[in-house]
Amino acid sequence: MTVPALTLHPRVTASTQDLPDDRDLASRALAGDTRSFEVLFERHAGRVYALCVRMAGDRQRAQELAHDALVRAWERLGSYKGEAAFGTWLHRLTVNVVLESARSQRRREARVALAEDDDADVGGAPELAPSDVGDRIDLERAIAKLPRNARQVFVLHDVEGFRHDEIADRMAIAPGTVRAHLHRARKLLIAWLDR
Amino acid sequence: MTHPELEQLNDLVDGRLAPAARHDVEAHLASCRACRDEVDALRATVAAAAALPSSLPVPDGLWDDVRATIDARRVVALPRAPRAARTFSTRTLAIAATALVMASSGLTAFVLRGRGSSPAPVEGVTLLPASWRATESGYIESVDALRAQLDAQRAQLDTATIAAVERALATIDAAIVEARAALERDPANAALTDLLASNYRQKVELLRRATQLASIT
Amino acid sequence: MKSLHFLIAAAVVCSTTALAAQQKVDRRHAVTRDVYVRINGAFASLRVTAWDRDSMALVGDVPKGTRIDGGASEPPSKGVKYYLEAPAGTQAAGRLELFVPAGATVWAKAANATMEVSGVTGGLDLNIIGGRIAVNGTPRELNVESMDGAVTVTGSPGWMRVKTASGNIVVNGGSPDAGLTTVSGTITAQGGDYERARIESVTGNVVFGGLLRRAGSLTIDSHSGTIDLALPVKASLDIEATTIAGSIINNVTSRRPTPGREGRGEELSLGLGIGDARATLRSFKGNIRLLRSDVSPNKPG
Structure with a gap:
């Protein structure tokens, strides 16, 4: 018996070479296939999470942000046209989710304290134990302790490679402010890490 | 110079x-x-x-949480259940139900019947940390949406299957009630938060599977 | 004598009636080596066997009146799909055998059925409510969902997810990426290497006797089940065990657990060897036991 127009559920896996590429997976996911989206998740969630951890400076919060970004990616798959790499598209979407959340948090805080003091959340030097942790871990911890705006500018510029004007645009702050935050972040990191 | x-x-x-x-x-x-x-x-x-690694190990359970939210929203977006209306009504019901339950301390009986949502966070009543409350309301949203879908399919399932699903749900709900009460006493306990989240994941996952059984019974 | 003839005649009639109540199934198709086969509906048993041919066969007996829909796309088929519907008002009773190329992906779903799979190296997606599932071999990907049915896996799937409500789960072998979940069934993972394993139960007991690869991770969470971690003599891993109300029993080193937060439950942190893998064990009110296993000490922990 032959059934000509038989369509089957596409089957995907994350661990072999003859895999569908991200664009195929994205279009299957757009059609409602969560397994394809799971493969995209397996490929890209680590990067999304890393960005969220560094931007948020808090793992619990980072997990929530990564969740929100990935759910939004699923909901907005229709806006991914395939002209850029999927990873790039997802990365930019994640930056937006993180910055939007930071903005609404600032608004909430502004209602409580009229004069927002970005320095308020600067603690002392983070507790580092150079004897048993590597430099990289030290740097991750130190980044987490930076004041929020300085941390976000530093991560976007020095870790993620965004330009000053892009950061100013996305964070809705003046380019001069970006420069000041970046400078402050580096100064604090150098002091804490005793470079 | x-x-x-x-x-x-x-x-x-x-x-x-x-x-x-x-x-x-x-x-x-x-x-x-x-x-x-x-x-x-x-x-x-x-x-x-x-030189920092562009990727970090993803926390356990992140995919399950993303998947649960996606499933729940997909259910809510079904044609005969307008999204805005359904979201509003389930959330309102959940909060109203929780307020009622907390006032009457009939929480265990209520949840064990397996007919309602799990305890929803109510502002000013619960002592749980804000980050957990956000996570929990995500689970509750998923549970409510899947539960509504399951109830709509009830007629297509045989009684033995319904009994099996309800038994499992009752087991999970009892665990949620117990773990949640412990977390209220010790809100900063990270292990407890993880255990409670694990129970919620089980519930969302079980409901998701149950909604897919209608096609085979 | 007449009555004997009558009895014999009656017996013959009865047995032909019983035979007539069955219908033979024999469907054969030329397929690709990575064919995707989907079979769904009314059958009581399905045995899937991998063979070294560019074809597949579905053979067996089903009750008369069973409707079989579906079929294959243009040969050699990349996809074959069957849907079986039992005659109205009857229980599913068909017994089927499916032969597929080893690289096939098989998706099977039935209400109450025994499913036995052997030798498939492609993908498996098996779903039952009650009955039993047994997988032998090493599929690249294995997804099993069952409510009450027990699940046994013998082999080392590349990626494995097994979820049950009350069905017991037994895995003999390991996996680079394993997720085992049950509400009230037991979970037993014996032998084999694991890279990343996540095990969750609500009330079911868990026994883990597998080996963790370097930099591997194991998480076991249970609400009220007992968690047993069996460790080889040369295990090299960091263990964090926490209970909220249960006890921790350490039969591996002399370290004793400390009382948990606010004096409830217990906690135990343990570093074995150079600690290049990590295990996190958490139970709300079940006990956690660290035991010595009799696994060969030559294998890395």
């Missing part, structure tokens, strides 16, 4: 100094050890940041 401003050294490292200014700063660096060290430290920091 006097020592350049630290901002200028930053701009130098970023290649953002105008040629004339850059010439001045570089000339100064040639003769000033302190400023050279400063620039070296800046470069080392920038290089270390750029």
Whole structure:
């Protein structure tokens, strides 16, 4: 018996070479296939999470942000046209989710304290134990302790490679402010890490 | 030349100094050890940041949570259940139900019947941390949506299957009630938060599977 | 004598009636080596066997009146799909055998059925409510969902997810990426290497006797089940065990657990060897036991 127009559920896996590429997976996911989206998740969630951890400076919060970004990616798959790499598209979407959340948090805080003091959340030097942790871990911890705006500018510029004007645009702050935050972040990191 | 401003050294490292200014700063660096060290430290920091791994290990359960939210929203978006209306009504019901339950302390009986949502966070009543409350309301949203879908399919399932699903749900709900009460007593307990989240994941997952059984019974 | 003839005649009639109540199934198709086969509906048993041919066969007996829909796309088929519907008012009773190329992906779903799979190296997606599932071999990807049915896996799937409500789960072998979940069934993972394993139960007991690869991770969460972690002599891993109300029993080193937060439950942190893998064990009110296993000490922990 032959059934000509038989369509089957596409089957995907994350661990072999003859895999569908991200664009195929994205279009299957757009059609409602969560397994394809799971493969995209397996490929890209680590990067999304890393960005969220560094931007948020808090793992619990980072997990929530990564969740929100990935759910939004699923909901907005229709806006991914395939002209850029999927990873790039997802990365930019994640930056937006993180910055939007930071903005609404600032608004909430502004209602409580009229004069927002970005320095308020600067603690002392983070507790580092150079004897048993590597430099990289030290740097991750130190980044987490930076004041929020300085941390976000530093991560976007020095870790993620965004330009000053892009950061100013996305964070809705003046380019001069970006420069000041970046400078402050580096100064604090150098002091804490005793470079 | 006097020592350049630290901002200028930053701009130098970023290649953002105008040629004339850059010439001045570089000339100064040639003769000033302190400023050279400063620039070296800046470069080392920038290089270390750029060398951080672009990816970190994803926390356990992240996919399950993303999947649960996706499933729940997909259910809510079904044609005969307008999204805005359904979202509003389930959330309102959940809060109303929880307020009622908490007031009457009939929580266990209520949840064990397996007919309602799990305890929803109510502002000013619960002592749970804000980050957990956000996570929990996500689970509850998923549970409510899947539960509504399951109830709509009830007629298609045989009684033995319904009994099996309800038995499992009752087991999970009893665990949720117990773990949640413990978390209220000790809100900062991370292990407890993870255990409670694990119970919720089980519930969402079981409901998701149950909604897919209608096609085979 | 007449009555004997009558009895014999009656017996013959009865047995032909019983035979007539069955219908033979024999469907054969030329397929690709990575064919995707989907079979769904009314059958009581399905045995899937991998063979070394560019074809597949579905053979067996089903009750008369069973409707079989579906079929294959243009040969050699990349996809074959069957849907079986039992005659109205009857229980599913068909017994089927499916032969597929080893690289096939098989998706099978039935209400109450025994499913036995052997030798498939492609993908498996098996779903039952009650009955039993047994997988032998090493599929690249294995997804099993069952409510009450027990699940046994013998082999080392590249990626494995097994979820049950009350069905017991037994895995003999390991996996680079394993997720085992049950509400009230037991979970037993014996032998084999694991790279990343996540095990969750609500009330079911868990026994883990597998080996963790270097930099591997194991998480076991249970609400009220007992968690047993069996460790080889040369295990090299960091263990964090926490209970909220249960006890921790350490039969591996002399370290004793400390009382948990606010004096409830217990906690135990343990570093074995150079600690290049990590295990996190958490139970709300079940006990956690660290035991010595009799696994060969030559294998890395």
